[in-house]
Amino acid sequence: MIKRLFIALVMAMIAVIFLDLAANYRESTSLSPLGYYYAAQGPAEVGAANLVTAVVVTYRGLDTLGEVTVLFISAAGVGLLLRRTRSTQDDENLEKGDRAEETAVRHKPASEIVETATQLLLPMVILFGIYVFLNGHLSPGGGFQGGAIIASGTMFLLLALPESHVSRLLIAITESLSGFSYVVIGVLGVIMAGGFLDNRIMGLGTFGDLFSAGAIPLIYVFVGLKVGFELSAVLDRFRKEDTGPL
Amino acid sequence: MSFLADIQISQIVLCSGLGLVLIGLWGMLTQRHIIRMIIGFSLLDTGIHMVMVSIGYVTGGTAPIINDDVPMAEAVNRIVDPVPSALVLTSIVIGLGVTAVMLSFAVRIYRTRRTLMIDECTESKG
Numbered sequence A: 001m002i003k004r005l006f007i008a009l010v011m012a013m014i015a016v017i018f019l020d021l022a023a024n025y026r027e028s029t030s031l032s033p034l035g036y037y038y039a040a041q042g043p044a045e046v047g048a049a050n051l052v053t054a055v056v057v058t059y060r061g062l063d064t065l066g067e068v069t070v071l072f073i074s075a076a077g078v079g080l081l082l083r084r085t086r087s088t089q090d091d092e093n094l095e096k097g098d099r100a101e102e103t104a105v106r107h108k109p110a111s112e113i114v115e116t117a118t119q120l121l122l123p124m125v126i127l128f129g130i131y132v133f134l135n136g137h138l139s140p141g142g143g144f145q146g147g148a149i150i151a152s153g154t155m156f157l158l159l160a161l162p163e164s165h166v167s168r169l170l171i172a173i174t175e176s177l178s179g180f181s182y183v184v185i186g187v188l189g190v191i192m193a194g195g196f197l198d199n200r201i202m203g204l205g206t207f208g209d210l211f212s213a214g215a216i217p218l219i220y221v222f223v224g225l226k227v228g229f230e231l232s233a234v235l236d237r238f239r240k241e242d243t244g245p246l
Numbered sequence B: 001m002s003f004l005a006d007i008q009i010s011q012i013v014l015c016s017g018l019g020l021v022l023i024g025l026w027g028m029l030t031q032r033h034i035i036r037m038i039i040g041f042s043l044l045d046t047g048i049h050m051v052m053v054s055i056g057y058v059t060g061g062t063a064p065i066i067n068d069d070v071p072m073a074e075a076v077n078r079i080v081d082p083v084p085s086a087l088v089l090t091s092i093v094i095g096l097g098v099t100a101v102m103l104s105f106a107v108r109i110y111r112t113r114r115t116l117m118i119d120e121c122t123e124s125k126g
Helices: A002-023 A033-046 A051-059 A061-081 A088-106 A112-134 A143-160 A168-192 A216-237 B002-006 B009-030 B034-055 B072-078 B082-113 B118-124
Strands: none
Touching: A002 B009, A033 A051, A033 B072, A033 B082, A051 A061, A051 A216, A051 B082, A061 A168, A061 A216, A061 B082, A112 A143, A112 A216, A143 A216, A143 B082, A168 A216, A216 B082, B009 B034, B034 B082, B082 B118
């Protein structure tokens, strides 16, 4: 009873704070000084048409590296928490193809329509993800969004064809290589340009072109691959067969 | 109904965001089912994102992307603040990571205890 009263009290106090915030809110009519600087100088300094990308990848690039690190640690945490409880021998057999048999017993196979649609649509979903992260500096989107689309393709695959096998080794290699390349580009920025993750290590190119804005497309390709494969690994971990008998 | 005419678009987003934060917090504090607590966290997270986006809104502004419709010279007068949008992007990714870790804890608890009710895990306290 006391606990419920306490919760109600906390909620009421927070509601009062929020009410005050909402009542005194006035929509701003001009940009903040920082936003003004990014809008006025960003296109010339960074060369990216999408100013959010300019802020995320260059001006606040270190934040983004931290963000990628947080995502990596959480993916590793999920992997640790949901690691397989079977013996290593079983694991190896599973990798070799027992998994197909094992899952076939537990899952009713998807209908032919679903299977065909998956085979038809999956390449397009992945292509769209690649499009989104390649055009991150020109249009809405970017590495994280493109990575999420690629991971949604993986989810599609896992739902429609549960016996399909996602190679852990491929995921680990791609993820580590793209993360490493991201940091290497950042360090190259220190050596060849103004500072860590400076995108001017390559020419800025023509404003609005696909290959412009210096290293931003390259950084977003690595971020997109890393996020896509990381989220695919997380989804793969949540599969029923991998968590032992539930 | 004259006060309705004074309500700005971003104010609607701000109020819904604050409402979602309250609902999520209430869910996290009162619910005893782990999945419901995680849903509460997700609502709280989404509410905060909506509040942040609404704070970055500039009256009549459009997306901070420079193209034929928003030329470079006019950009400073026509776009919304890009900084909150960039921060929300970071925050969404981190919220996703936290949710994934929470869900895997839920799977672990279910695997060892066969229940998702937090009341039946009290002996693990301390």
